[in-house]
Amino acid sequence: MSPKGFLFSTAEAAIKDTGRKDLALIYSEAEAVIAGTFTTNKVKAAPVKLNIKKIRSGRGQVIMINSGNANACTGKKGIQDAAEMARLVAHGLNVKSSLVYVCSTGVIGVPMPMERVRSKISELIGNLGKSNIEDVAAAIMTTDTLPKIVKRWIKISNKRGVIAGICKGAGMICPNMATMLCFLMTDIAVQQKTLDKTLRDAVRQSFNRITVDGDRSTNDTALIMANGRLGNPLITERSEAYTAFKKALYDATTELSRLIVKDGEGATKFIEIEVKGAKSNADAERAAFSVANSNLVKTAIYGNDPNWGRIMAALGYSGIPIKEEKVDIYFGKVKIVNKGLGTGKDEDAKEVLKEKEIRIVIDLHLGRSSVKVLTCDLTEEYVRANKAYRT
Amino acid sequence: MSPKGFLFSTAEAAIKDTGRKDLALIYSEAEAVIAGTFTTNKVKAAPVKLNIKKIRSGRGQVIMINSGNANACTGKKGIQDAAEMARLVAHGLNVKSSLVYVCSTGVIGVPMPMERVRSKISELIGNLGKSNIEDVAAAIMTTDTLPKIVKRWIKISNKRGVIAGICKGAGMICPNMATMLCFLMTDIAVQQKTLDKTLRDAVRQSFNRITVDGDRSTNDTALIMANGRLGNPLITERSEAYTAFKKALYDATTELSRLIVKDGEGATKFIEIEVKGAKSNADAERAAFSVANSNLVKTAIYGNDPNWGRIMAALGYSGIPIKEEKVDIYFGKVKIVNKGLGTGKDEDAKEVLKEKEIRIVIDLHLGRSSVKVLTCDLTEEYVRANKAYRT
Numbered sequence: 001m002s003p004k005g006f007l008f009s010t011a012e013a014a015i016k017d018t019g020r021k022d023l024a025l026i027y028s029e030a031e032a033v034i035a036g037t038f039t040t041n042k043v044k045a046a047p048v049k050l051n052i053k054k055i056r057s058g059r060g061q062v063i064m065i066n067s068g069n070a071n072a073c074t075g076k077k078g079i080q081d082a083a084e085m086a087r088l089v090a091h092g093l094n095v096k097s098s099l100v101y102v103c104s105t106g107v108i109g110v111p112m113p114m115e116r117v118r119s120k121i122s123e124l125i126g127n128l129g130k131s132n133i134e135d136v137a138a139a140i141m142t143t144d145t146l147p148k149i150v151k152r153w154i155k156i157s158n159k160r161g162v163i164a165g166i167c168k169g170a171g172m173i174c175p176n177m178a179t180m181l182c183f184l185m186t187d188i189a190v191q192q193k194t195l196d197k198t199l200r201d202a203v204r205q206s207f208n209r210i211t212v213d214g215d216r217s218t219n220d221t222a223l224i225m226a227n228g229r230l231g232n233p234l235i236t237e238r239s240e241a242y243t244a245f246k247k248a249l250y251d252a253t254t255e256l257s258r259l260i261v262k263d264g265e266g267a268t269k270f271i272e273i274e275v276k277g278a279k280s281n282a283d284a285e286r287a288a289f290s291v292a293n294s295n296l297v298k299t300a301i302y303g304n305d306p307n308w309g310r311i312m313a314a315l316g317y318s319g320i321p322i323k324e325e326k327v328d329i330y331f332g333k334v335k336i337v338n339k340g341l342g343t344g345k346d347e348d349a350k351e352v353l354k355e356k357e358i359r360i361v362i363d364l365h366l367g368r369s370s371v372k373v374l375t376c377d378l379t380e381e382y383v384r385a386n387k388a389y390r391t
Numbered sequence: 392m393s394p395k396g397f398l399f400s401t402a403e404a405a406i407k408d409t410g411r412k413d414l415a416l417i418y419s420e421a422e423a424v425i426a427g428t429f430t431t432n433k434v435k436a437a438p439v440k441l442n443i444k445k446i447r448s449g450r451g452q453v454i455m456i457n458s459g460n461a462n463a464c465t466g467k468k469g470i471q472d473a474a475e476m477a478r479l480v481a482h483g484l485n486v487k488s489s490l491v492y493v494c495s496t497g498v499i500g501v502p503m504p505m506e507r508v509r510s511k512i513s514e515l516i517g518n519l520g521k522s523n524i525e526d527v528a529a530a531i532m533t534t535d536t537l538p539k540i541v542k543r544w545i546k547i548s549n550k551r552g553v554i555a556g557i558c559k560g561a562g563m564i565c566p567n568m569a570t571m572l573c574f575l576m577t578d579i580a581v582q583q584k585t586l587d588k589t590l591r592d593a594v595r596q597s598f599n600r601i602t603v604d605g606d607r608s609t610n611d612t613a614l615i616m617a618n619g620r621l622g623n624p625l626i627t628e629r630s631e632a633y634t635a636f637k638k639a640l641y642d643a644t645t646e647l648s649r650l651i652v653k654d655g656e657g658a659t660k661f662i663e664i665e666v667k668g669a670k671s672n673a674d675a676e677r678a679a680f681s682v683a684n685s686n687l688v689k690t691a692i693y694g695n696d697p698n699w700g701r702i703m704a705a706l707g708y709s710g711i712p713i714k715e716e717k718v719d720i721y722f723g724k725v726k727i728v729n730k731g732l733g734t735g736k737d738e739d740a741k742e743v744l745k746e747k748e749i750r751i752v753i754d755l756h757l758g759r760s761s762v763k764v765l766t767c768d769l770t771e772e773y774v775r776a777n778k779a780y781r782t
């Protein structure tokens with residue numbers, strides 16, 4: 001069951017390789033409250049720049065997405081194109097252009113093929129209701145191997161509200177960038193301020209805690225629309241129902257971020273790195289990312305090599321305080337490092353690394369903060385996929 | 392011609408695979424002034440910890456090097472072992488232990504095989520003078536494919552002084568770490584303070600401007616001994632000869648750092664990335680490293696793909712101020728980006744990328760600072776070499 005009052009549509013404008021859908025619409029029958037987070041990259045795609053301005057109103061009704069072209073590094077023309085895309089859709093749907101958000105993913109530095117896009121707008125609008133959320137999840141894929149969809153249900157005042165979310169991955173999107181796009185929609189009535197805060201918190205704990213290769217895209221975006229069609233009393237941070245709503249949103253973004261890492265380009269293994277016993281969350285996060293982004297750690301895990309020295313080195317150059325003689329490291333349940341020294345349990349650890357999902361716990365024994373970061377291994381296939389000349 | 396008054400020796404203690412030398416001595420007949428720089432990694436190998444203390448005296452006479460074992464993450468036993476290695480060599484050579492520096496490279500977290508080392512000390516000392524600097528350069532190799540040696544000559548007061556240097560690479564040293572070791576020796580008399588300052592400056596401009604994979608080792612070390620055997624008037628920063636000395640040392644470290652990158656593990660291409668027009672050197676360096684460490688940039692270059700969008704994205708997430716609409720990017724002489732927009736010269740740029748040595752210039756047009764960073768491409772061979780289980 002999808003959230004009430006949302007309609008979906010897809011079309012093919014041959015922006016990416018032919019034979020695949022590359023345009024999509026998410027349309028709320030009623031004007032909705034909206035919240036969003038955007039890439040911190042200083043080079044932002046044209047539609048991201050526009051969305052950042054629009055979202056100040058907190059209102060939205062339509063999200064238009066194209067895959068195959070990022071509309072990034074495209075100058076003034078790119079801004080004009082993104083604005084035109086919003087205008088055309090707004091006109092066709094008879095909504096205000098300020099309520100239409102455009103999101104793009106694909107190749108950087110190539111002008112949007114506007115003729116092909118324009119020619120497909122009426123078809124895209126005409127298709128509304130003919131596609132479902134799964135079709136949209138497929139249309140926004142680039143090198144993703146699977147569409148990524150989650151749904152969470154919450155009981156509020158004897159009604160069942162839904163949060164549905166889709167995303168496309170940071171498998172590092174061929175032919176270009178690691179763009180993460182995420183669209184969430186719910187029929188639950190939520191105060192905009194509450195929606196905004198909860199989304200930011202959820203994104204911080206989920207999408208901002210994953211890394212495939214450390215590269216951050218020009219287009220990363222997460223948007224959530226809440227249209228209130230459930231008819232529940234408006235949820236604010238003081239509502240009794242807020243805890244359940246917050247948990248459902250956290251769960252949804254966490255699950256989506258896990259799906260992204262699992263579909264990491266060329267990845268054969270899903271790796272959770274937990275750093276605990278840090279003096280602060282910031283320290284824990286920095287250390288966890290230092291390990292998660294180390295090519296040496298990632299290739300060792302790919303090769304089933306419990307090479308904990310590489311982890312110690314990555315902790316050492318992370319920049320946070322480390323006391324080598326206090327560090328414990330576990331691969332699964334196998335303690336491979338005790339107080340900074342190897343335990344010699346390499347053979348047991350090697351068995352753990354042969355699994356598809358690997359959990360590494362690093363205890364710094366310096367404080368009480370802990371952070372989990374998700375990543376994947378680095379393989380020859382990653383190199384092969386990303387060396388390919390853009391087609 | 393080597394610097395006067397230095398003797399060399401090598402031996403095999405089966406620390407690394409048998410059949411290869413893994414112990415080496417660099418011995419100055421006279422006590423020398425010494426200067427050094429060491430890894431900034433907070434997890435430091437045992438011998439590094441000892442060297443950092445010893446070098447405060449500014450005096451040295453012997454450098455003992457072993458390959459095959461990093462003596463890192465080895466706790467108190469590691470410190471004892473490193474101290475014993477220095478003591479044994481000092482005893483055999485009848486010099487003070489405080490003048491003996493031990494440097495190690497190889498696997499992390501495995502105790503030094505002291506029995507095998509001890510049994511080879513007298514042979515190592517007995518061999519002094521039977522090996523040359525080339526033999527030492529070979530003995531300190533791990534996954535390096537070639538020994539790395541440079542020599543520079545300087546005329547001072549009608550005499551010809553020599554600076555000779557050897558190093559081993561950050562090809563990421565199999566089976567473990569990207570350890571960079573560099574040993575320089577000269578017969579020129581140099582004031583310790585001057586030697587120290589000049590080495591630090593030279594390292595900053597050379598070894599600290601290269602990256603193979605962004606991982607920093609627990610063992611990185613650069614040492615220079617000056618024994619004054621040339622008999623020249625002591626060089627200080629005020630000496631007329633200082634300029635020539637400084638230039639020669641810069642040249643030597645620059646050349647050695649280039650050799651390291653060229654021998655980067657699995658590398659097929661040598662890449663120089665120059666960021667200019669930055670507001671400060673710190674900004675330029677940060678931007679250049681952000682590009683040089685991007686797996687996406689490195690795989691694109693490997694695949695001859697002039698994928699400048701990945702460079703723009705790496706500049707964008709480097710954290711420095713960027714004005715997208717001012718950025719120019721050149722591959723060789725081909726201007727691929729003009730004021731933030733693609734010039735469409737992809738075919739020309741592709742030809743440039745087919746070369747073995749590639750120069751990328753990024754002009755931010757924001758200021759007057761510039762920095763060059765050297766790196767190499769990321770290949771399947773890198774992954775293959777680093778996934779291999781330690782043997």
